Amino acid sequence: MTEGVLRKRFGFQDDDFIIIKDAQATHTGIEKAFKALIERVQPDDFVYIYYSGHGSQTADLNSDEPSDKDQTWVSYGARTGRDGIDDYDVLDDEINAWLAKLYDKTKQVVFVSDSCHSATVSRAVERGEVLIRAVKDDKRPHILGKLTYTRLTTPHGIRVGAARDHESAIEKPREDDQYYGLFTWHWVHNLQQAQTVDTWDDVFKRTYAQLTTKRGIVQQPQMEGRLVLEDDFTPLPTTIPVYRIHEEKVKILVGSIAGVTKGSVYRLYKPQHPNPQKLPSLTIEMVTPFVSYGKPNSEDAFQTGDLVIEESHVYSLSPIKVYLEADFPDGKDKALLQAIQSAFQPKPDGTLSFPAYMLTDEPSHADLRLYLLRPLLEDGQLVREKPEDALPKSFPEQPPELWILTPEQLLLYKNLRISFDNLTKGIKLLQDNLNKLARIRELKALQSPRGSTLPVTVQTFILSPDNSCQKGDNCVWTPESDGSWRWHRKNGPYSLPEMNGRKLNKGDFLTFTLDNKSEQDYYCYLINITPSGAIYSIFPGVWEGMESAHLNAGQKRELVEEVVLPMIEVGEDTIKVITTSKSPIDVSLLVQSPFVHGGLKGNLNPLEQLLVNVVYGQRGSVSTEDKWATEQVTVEVE
Structure with missing residues (x-):
C-alpha cells in the first residue's frame, strides 16, 4: 500500500x-x-x-x-x-x-x-x-x-x-x-x-x-x-476534523477552550473547489469546553474525517465600542470616513465585517478610538504641533493612515497605524487587526469553571542579562535574538500571583517549572499574548508532539532547557496557563500572527519564531468528567 x-x-x-x-x-x-x-x-x-x-x-x-x-x-x-x-x-x-x-x-x-x-x-x-x-x-x-x-x-x-x-x-x-x-x-x-x-x-x-x-x-x-504537500509553503487556514455524525448533528472535538462559540459557522474545506460558498456548512448549536455540535445546512453533507474551517465567528462578549474621527472630517477625508463607517454596517446578507464591534457617537463611551490622520515624517520623526502632543499633526497632501488608539488617544501598538491610500486594502487590514484584538479579548476572558483552581503549580524564573554571572546553578548561557549567546542570571522562583503586574526589562527571558502535585494526570499549556497582538503556544514547543503537554501525577518538569520566553517587545505581555485532565486542546486554533500594517506582517526574529507552535488534532476520548482550569498573569516590559 x-x-x-x-x-x-x-x-x-x-x-x-x-x-x-x-x-x-x-x-x-x-x-x-x-x-x-x-x-x-x-x-x-x-x-x-x-x-x-x-x-x-x-x-x-x-x-x-x-x-x-x-x-x-x-x-x-x-x-x-x-x-x-x-x-x-x-x-x-x-x-x-x-x-x-x-x-x-x-x-x-x-x-x-x-x-x-x-x-x-x-x-x-x-x-x-x-x-x-x-x-x-x-x-x-x-x-x-x-x-x-x-x-x-x-x-x-x-x-x-x-x-x-x-x-x-x-x-x-x-x-x-x-x-x-x-x-x-x-x-x-x-x-x-x-x-x-x-x-x-x-x-x-x-x-x-x-x-x-x-x-x-x-x-x-x-x-x-509541519510541511506542505508541495514545494513552497503556502499559509492555509486551520482545519478541524469532523468526528461523528449523529441524529442530524455534526460533532467536532473542539470547544469553548479553543474558541468555538454558539452560532459560529464552519464550512467544508476543499481548497480547490471552484465555488467554496456552494460547499456544505454547519452552524454551531451547542458548545462544551472540549466538544461542539453543529447543525448542517443539508442532509448527508458531512462524513467522518471531513475537514471544516471557521467561516464566521460569533463573539460571546459584549460589543467593543469604537469612536471614529478624523482631522479633516468635512474636507479631504469626508468620503474616506464615510466608507469606513459603512464597513461597520451589516452587509446585504446580514453578516458583519466587524462582528465584535459597534460604532458609538460618544467618545467618552469608547473602548477604542479610530483616528484618521495624515502624518508627516521629517528626519525620522513625526511632526507634531507641540512636542507634548500625543498625536502628530496632519497635512492634507500626505497619504492617510488610520491609527487604532486607546480611549486616552495613545497608539495601542506601533504596528496599528494602517495605511489607507488604498481603501479596499485598508479595510481588509483594519478587519484583520480588529479581529485579532477581539480574539485576544476572548482568550483573556476565558476563566476556570466555578470552584476550579489550577491543579498544576507553575513557577516562573526571570533570566536577566549579566555577564558577571558565569559560574553556578543560577548562571544560564542563553541565545540572544541576533543569534549570539550571553550569560543571564536566573532569579526566582516566583509564583503566578507574584509575577502578576511585575515590571521586566526588555532583553529579559522567562522560563518555567511545572509541578503536578495532584494524584491525577494533566495536560498543561503555556500561552503567550504579546504586545504586538501575536498569540504563541510557548509550551509544548513546535518540535514536540501533543503528548509532550502531558504531566503525570506527581511529575515536576523544569523547562529551562526547553522553553525560554524572550521579552523583546515593550508593553503588556500576558502568560496564560491552561490545564485539562483528559482531552488535550488544539492550540493551533488559538495561535495568531502579529498585527499588520501597510500589507506587511510584523517581523519575527528567529528566537521568537521558534515559539510559534502549531499542534495537530485532538487526542483522547472526550469525557463528561474532564476537568480544566486556567490562570493568567500580565507583566509590563520596559
Missing part, C-alpha cells in the same frame, strides 16, 4: 526505494539501511521513512525519557538468543540519532511508524476482531542503552506515530486472511485522496478522526512538525 502511494502520488521510481522485510530487517539490517539512506540523500531531497511491525519498550538507561522507558522497534530475530546487537530491539534513541544525520542534509523528511508504543499483549493475541502490534517489555538492560545519543531539539519535517506511548497499534483482517495496520490503511487512503494544497496536518486530522471513532479501539495517533 505505502509503496504504491509513493509511486503514484510522489513520483518515486524503482531506484528510489530501500526496502527491507522480515529476515533482512534485523537490528543490523535496519542500521545499515539508515546509513545507506544517509549516505545517499542529497541536500533538500524528499525522504519518506515507513516502519510497520512490532513495537515495545525497555528501561531507559541514559535518563533521557520522562517516562523512564525507551520505545523500541522489535527487529527480526530480537530476543531469540542471537549473538550481539541482533538479539536486541532498535532503541528510539538510535532512530533519533539517524534522523538527526538525515536532517543535516534535508529538512524534507516524513517519518511514519505504525507500531505500538506500549506492550501489554503480543501480536499473536486477539482482542475481539483485531490483533495488537505489541510485544512485552524487554526486561534485559539494553546493551546500547547507556550510550549518549544525538537529541532532536529543533523541529524538522514530519514525525507520525500510530499510537501513544502507552497504547497499542491495531491490525484488522483483510479478505485474503492477511492483516494490515489500521492506521496505515486510513493514512495511505487519505494520502491517495490528498490535494497538492493540503498539508500533512490535514491528512493526519482525517486519519485521526476515522481511527478514533471506531468502537472498541483505543488508539490515538500522534504527529509533530
Whole structure:
C-alpha cells in the first residue's frame, strides 16, 4: 500500500526505494539501511521513512525519557538468543540519532511508524476482531542503552506515530486472511485522496478522526512538525476534523477552550473547489469546553474525517465600542470616513465585517478610538504641533493612515497605524487587526469553571542579562535574538500571583517549572499574548508532539532547557496557563500572527519564531468528567 502511494502520488521510481522485510530487517539490517539512506540523500531531497511491525519498550538507561522507558522497534530475530546487537530491539534513541544525520542534509523528511508504543499483549493475541502490534517489555538492560545519543531539539519535517506511548497499534483482517495496520490503511487512503494544497496536518486530522471513532479501539495517533504537500509553503487556514455524525448533528472535538462559540459557522474545506460558498456548512448549536455540535445546512453533507474551517465567528462578549474621527472630517477625508463607517454596517446578507464591534457617537463611551490622520515624517520623526502632543499633526497632501488608539488617544501598538491610500486594502487590514484584538479579548476572558483552581503549580524564573554571572546553578548561557549567546542570571522562583503586574526589562527571558502535585494526570499549556497582538503556544514547543503537554501525577518538569520566553517587545505581555485532565486542546486554533500594517506582517526574529507552535488534532476520548482550569498573569516590559 505505502509503496504504491509513493509511486503514484510522489513520483518515486524503482531506484528510489530501500526496502527491507522480515529476515533482512534485523537490528543490523535496519542500521545499515539508515546509513545507506544517509549516505545517499542529497541536500533538500524528499525522504519518506515507513516502519510497520512490532513495537515495545525497555528501561531507559541514559535518563533521557520522562517516562523512564525507551520505545523500541522489535527487529527480526530480537530476543531469540542471537549473538550481539541482533538479539536486541532498535532503541528510539538510535532512530533519533539517524534522523538527526538525515536532517543535516534535508529538512524534507516524513517519518511514519505504525507500531505500538506500549506492550501489554503480543501480536499473536486477539482482542475481539483485531490483533495488537505489541510485544512485552524487554526486561534485559539494553546493551546500547547507556550510550549518549544525538537529541532532536529543533523541529524538522514530519514525525507520525500510530499510537501513544502507552497504547497499542491495531491490525484488522483483510479478505485474503492477511492483516494490515489500521492506521496505515486510513493514512495511505487519505494520502491517495490528498490535494497538492493540503498539508500533512490535514491528512493526519482525517486519519485521526476515522481511527478514533471506531468502537472498541483505543488508539490515538500522534504527529509533530509541519510541511506542505508541495514545494513552497503556502499559509492555509486551520482545519478541524469532523468526528461523528449523529441524529442530524455534526460533532467536532473542539470547544469553548479553543474558541468555538454558539452560532459560529464552519464550512467544508476543499481548497480547490471552484465555488467554496456552494460547499456544505454547519452552524454551531451547542458548545462544551472540549466538544461542539453543529447543525448542517443539508442532509448527508458531512462524513467522518471531513475537514471544516471557521467561516464566521460569533463573539460571546459584549460589543467593543469604537469612536471614529478624523482631522479633516468635512474636507479631504469626508468620503474616506464615510466608507469606513459603512464597513461597520451589516452587509446585504446580514453578516458583519466587524462582528465584535459597534460604532458609538460618544467618545467618552469608547473602548477604542479610530483616528484618521495624515502624518508627516521629517528626519525620522513625526511632526507634531507641540512636542507634548500625543498625536502628530496632519497635512492634507500626505497619504492617510488610520491609527487604532486607546480611549486616552495613545497608539495601542506601533504596528496599528494602517495605511489607507488604498481603501479596499485598508479595510481588509483594519478587519484583520480588529479581529485579532477581539480574539485576544476572548482568550483573556476565558476563566476556570466555578470552584476550579489550577491543579498544576507553575513557577516562573526571570533570566536577566549579566555577564558577571558565569559560574553556578543560577548562571544560564542563553541565545540572544541576533543569534549570539550571553550569560543571564536566573532569579526566582516566583509564583503566578507574584509575577502578576511585575515590571521586566526588555532583553529579559522567562522560563518555567511545572509541578503536578495532584494524584491525577494533566495536560498543561503555556500561552503567550504579546504586545504586538501575536498569540504563541510557548509550551509544548513546535518540535514536540501533543503528548509532550502531558504531566503525570506527581511529575515536576523544569523547562529551562526547553522553553525560554524572550521579552523583546515593550508593553503588556500576558502568560496564560491552561490545564485539562483528559482531552488535550488544539492550540493551533488559538495561535495568531502579529498585527499588520501597510500589507506587511510584523517581523519575527528567529528566537521568537521558534515559539510559534502549531499542534495537530485532538487526542483522547472526550469525557463528561474532564476537568480544566486556567490562570493568567500580565507583566509590563520596559
